[in-house]
Amino acid sequence: MSINIDQVTYTFIAESRELLEQMESALLAVARDGMDAVNAIFRAAHTIKGSAGMFGLDPVVEFTHVAESVLDKVRDGAIPVGDELVALLLGCRDHIGALVDAVESGTLDTDADLAQAGAPLVAALQGYLGGGAGHAAAAPAAVAGADAGAAAGMGHWHISLRFGADVLRNGMDPLSFIRYLGQMGTITGVVTLADDLPEADAFDPESCYLGFEIGFDSDADKAAIDGVFDFVRDDCVIRILPPENRVAGYLAWLDEAPATRERLGEMLVRCGSVTAHELDQALAAQAAARATGVPAAPIGAILVEQGAVRAPVVEAALAKQKQAPDTPRPQQESRSVRVDADKLDRLINLVGELIIAGAGANLVARRTQIPELLECTSTLSSLVEEVRDSALQLRMVKIGATFNRFQRVVHDVARELGKDIRLDVSGEDAELDKTVVEKIGDPLTHLVRNAMDHGIEPADVRTARGKPAQGTVALNAYHDSGSIVIEVSDDGGGLKRERILAKAVERGLVEPGRTLSDKEIFNLIFEPGFSTAEQVTNLSGRGVGMDVVKRNIVALRGSVDIASTEGVGTTVTVRLPLTLAIINGFQVGIGKSVFVIPMDMVEECIEFHEQPGCDWVDLRGQPLPFVRLRERFGIDGGAARRRSVVVVRYGGRKAGLVVDQLLGEFQTVIKPLGKVFAGARFLSGSSILGNGEVALILDMAALLAGVETESQAAVA
Amino acid sequence: MNIGDTSQGAAARLAVEGEMTIYRAAELKPALLDAVRAHDAPELDLANVTEFDCAGLQLLLMARREAARLGRRLALVAPSPAVLEACLLLGVDLDGETA
Numbered sequence: 001m002s003i004n005i006d007q008v009t010y011t012f013i014a015e016s017r018e019l020l021e022q023m024e025s026a027l028l029a030v031a032r033d034g035m036d037a038v039n040a041i042f043r044a045a046h047t048i049k050g051s052a053g054m055f056g057l058d059p060v061v062e063f064t065h066v067a068e069s070v071l072d073k074v075r076d077g078a079i080p081v082g083d084e085l086v087a088l089l090l091g092c093r094d095h096i097g098a099l100v101d102a103v104e105s106g107t108l109d110t111d112a113d114l115a116q117a118g119a120p121l122v123a124a125l126q127g128y129l130g131g132g133a134g135h136a137a138a139a140p141a142a143v144a145g146a147d148a149g150a151a152a153g154m155g156h157w158h159i160s161l162r163f164g165a166d167v168l169r170n171g172m173d174p175l176s177f178i179r180y181l182g183q184m185g186t187i188t189g190v191v192t193l194a195d196d197l198p199e200a201d202a203f204d205p206e207s208c209y210l211g212f213e214i215g216f217d218s219d220a221d222k223a224a225i226d227g228v229f230d231f232v233r234d235d236c237v238i239r240i241l242p243p244e245n246r247v248a249g250y251l252a253w254l255d256e257a258p259a260t261r262e263r264l265g266e267m268l269v270r271c272g273s274v275t276a277h278e279l280d281q282a283l284a285a286q287a288a289a290r291a292t293g294v295p296a297a298p299i300g301a302i303l304v305e306q307g308a309v310r311a312p313v314v315e316a317a318l319a320k321q322k323q324a325p326d327t328p329r330p331q332q333e334s335r336s337v338r339v340d341a342d343k344l345d346r347l348i349n350l351v352g353e354l355i356i357a358g359a360g361a362n363l364v365a366r367r368t369q370i371p372e373l374l375e376c377t378s379t380l381s382s383l384v385e386e387v388r389d390s391a392l393q394l395r396m397v398k399i400g401a402t403f404n405r406f407q408r409v410v411h412d413v414a415r416e417l418g419k420d421i422r423l424d425v426s427g428e429d430a431e432l433d434k435t436v437v438e439k440i441g442d443p444l445t446h447l448v449r450n451a452m453d454h455g456i457e458p459a460d461v462r463t464a465r466g467k468p469a470q471g472t473v474a475l476n477a478y479h480d481s482g483s484i485v486i487e488v489s490d491d492g493g494g495l496k497r498e499r500i501l502a503k504a505v506e507r508g509l510v511e512p513g514r515t516l517s518d519k520e521i522f523n524l525i526f527e528p529g530f531s532t533a534e535q536v537t538n539l540s541g542r543g544v545g546m547d548v549v550k551r552n553i554v555a556l557r558g559s560v561d562i563a564s565t566e567g568v569g570t571t572v573t574v575r576l577p578l579t580l581a582i583i584n585g586f587q588v589g590i591g592k593s594v595f596v597i598p599m600d601m602v603e604e605c606i607e608f609h610e611q612p613g614c615d616w617v618d619l620r621g622q623p624l625p626f627v628r629l630r631e632r633f634g635i636d637g638g639a640a641r642r643r644s645v646v647v648v649r650y651g652g653r654k655a656g657l658v659v660d661q662l663l664g665e666f667q668t669v670i671k672p673l674g675k676v677f678a679g680a681r682f683l684s685g686s687s688i689l690g691n692g693e694v695a696l697i698l699d700m701a702a703l704l705a706g707v708e709t710e711s712q713a714a715v716a
Numbered sequence: 717m718n719i720g721d722t723s724q725g726a727a728a729r730l731a732v733e734g735e736m737t738i739y740r741a742a743e744l745k746p747a748l749l750d751a752v753r754a755h756d757a758p759e760l761d762l763a764n765v766t767e768f769d770c771a772g773l774q775l776l777l778m779a780r781r782e783a784a785r786l787g788r789r790l791a792l793v794a795p796s797p798a799v800l801e802a803c804l805l806l807g808v809d810l811d812g813e814t815a
Contacts, residue, residue, distance in 0.1 A: 168741075168769075168770065168771050169738075173737075173738070173769040173770055173771075174770045175769050175773075175802055175805070175806070176769075178806065187805070189807060190805060190806050190807040191807050192773070192806045192807055192808050194774070194777045194781075197774065197777055197781060200778055200782040200785075203745065203774075205741035205745040205771065205774070205775060206738060206741050206742060206771065208771070208774070210770055210773070210774060212806065
């Protein structure tokens with residue numbers, strides 16, 4: 001029993017978080033999208049309240065209810081949406097998020113701090129509710145007034161539910177939905193339909209065969225009533241007939257199902273949704289029309305002719321009815337499955353082990369030279385490769401979700417700084433490994449904050465420079481040779497070359513009088529203890545930051561680069577591997593050691609001809625700088641007779657690596673290096689070979705950076 | 717048919733105790749059907765039903781329908797508050813036929 005409950009609660013938590021995300025983006029888009037955004041916010045809050053109510057999570061319901069009431073007034077236009085309110089609602093959204101977190105950790109009822117944290121928000125919300133209450137209450141009453149038979153201030157709704165077979169198995173009890181509905185208004189009557197109950201022998205006790213017709217008095221709107229059934233939407237045919245066009249709606253419905261019309265009519269009366277008189281009248285009118293030979297006019301049309309209902313109302317009702325029951329929702333839910341991230345990680349680990357074991361088998365096969373065995377292992381290898389790719393694919397997520405979180409960061413920071421800044425996002429569809437996504441959040445946040453704080457100038461400076469007063473920070477992502485590239489750019493003041501250089505000299509990072517390229521100077525800001533902000537602000541400028549950003553990115557086997565034009569803007573380019581787990585590797589040998597170069601970076605291999613005193617090779621007329629790996633890693637022994645150069649490309653740079661042997665392409669499971677090797681430069685990880693030996697994975701970013709500075713030093 | 721048996725009221729009465737919900741639906745179905753099929757005047761004692769959901773309701777309706785098919789009447793005796801509350805909400809008449 002508890003397993004089922006947990007699963008459902010988990011669904012609630014996951015869906016609430018999704019809704020909170022929607023709520024956040026809608027809040028941030030209020031200024032642009034206006035009413036659409038307000039409606040989206042309201043729906044999100046309302047659905048969370050509704051679901052929380054079903055689970056008896058009272059603290060969530062109580063808090064969300066207050067927020068929802070304010071939102072309701074915003075929707076009515078009673079409260080204007082301003083920056084203050086948006087900030088307050090963002091705060092509320094965070095608090096609901098915290099409550100949902102508490103639900104997950106099971107501390108919802110015990111966490112007193114949490115309840116206290118909500119109190120000021122509730123007080124602020126109440127401030128909005130104080131005025132204009134009379135106005136809001138009047139609005140639904142006016143709507144209901146159109147319906148002659150309705151009680152004052154209440155609309156009489158009719159709700160028809162046909163539950164799918166799996167509702168009970170999915171842990172939902174139709175009864176609880178109806179109970180919950182009762183909290184939103186008064187249920188005037190329910191008729192339980194058991195017509196679909198099969199014969200005793202065919203009866204599956206765990207399938208649901210029931211349907212319900214419900215008469216319901218409430219001043220809630222249709223979206224609110226509809227929201228009650230959010231959790232069973234895929235498992236249930238829901239038909240909600242609104243008060244305004246109730247009779248017409250019923251008749252249209254009766255027309256659709258002529259066989260059962262008598263019974264449906266009866267049931268409507270029993271639910272208190274239609275008076276017997278109303279029904280008789282309308283049916284009589286329809287029958288009369290038929291009798292006079294008029295080709296059976298739809299009853300809706302008759303009612304319109306009689307002036308009973310306004311035409312658009314009927315059309316809307318009919319359109320709704322056509323949509324609702326006739327097209328069962330495409331089973332989107334069943335096409336995607338939520339899987340625990342831990343399970344995926346375990347799968348990927350296993351695939352890693354599989355690759356290592358497979359490599360071992362390959363090795364044996366090649367040694368024994370049994371043709372059948374060779375054939376088997378080669379088939380096996382290609383299958384393992386496919387398994388690897390699809391397993392890794394499972395963990396790939398779009399970067400868009402991460403990017404969208406920055407809308408909030410930008411909004412909050414812009415407020416804090418008193419600057420008007422907009423975030424542009426592009427390339428949201430670029431995919432990368434979930435583990436990378438999780439770790440890239442902090443460095444990116446830092447870069448974005450930095451861009452806003454130091455990059456974008458105050459509005460008056462911007463206008464003086466002839467730029468739009470609103471600053472822009474942009475996030476972009478794209479794939480490039482086995483890496484994902486993320487760009488954080490701003491249209492601010494740009495880096496001041498001279499000031500950076502002066503500071504670097506002052507700090508002893510650069511010798512005075514040395515000539516440096518722009519790029520080298522800009523990259524100085526990633527050095528520890530470097531900050532040029534004239535004014536230390538709350539956000540950045542304390543000298544911690546950019547170096548930490550760089551360290552974090554390098555730890556992910558990535559690299560970071562900066563380009564800037566003074567007065568125009570700055571672009572920070574972060575380059576990361578697509579995955580941290582398994583790659584295609586190109587193995588090379590130096591003496592007895594084996595090194596792995598990520599395959600995506602290998603361009604070609606050429607023969608190496610030693611030319612004394614020459615630090616580059618001639619690659620089809622182009623000079624190509626190279627590194628002798630044997631020297632770089634201090635491997636003993638003389639150079640092999642025939643050596644090769646592996647031409648690699650990383651981040652637009654090309655270089656050669658001189659090696660003794662080319663061993664070919666192998667799948668490489670990346671294992672982190674132990675703590676002992678944390679200081680080892682030029683290495684990004686290790687891998688276990690088929691014969692049990694260890695190969696080291698080269699860190700291209702570090703190696704190539706070395707090549708560049710050395711060759712430039714040589715030029716200078 | 718052994719007529720004598722039907723007069724032994726206790727034998728024809730099945731008491732459901734505890735939950736009457738989805739979690740026990742699979743287990744309850746054969747028990748209910750046996751009770752309905754084995755006796756001419758089956759009775760179901762619902763006094764000790766602690767929880768009752770739609771799955772439980774379906775079971776009752778199914779058993780009652782099966783009884784009707786056999787020309788019998790399933791009597792529901794002493795429904796507990798849980799059963800009463802649900803039936804009241806859903807408009808199910810415990811004594812009569814379903815709508």
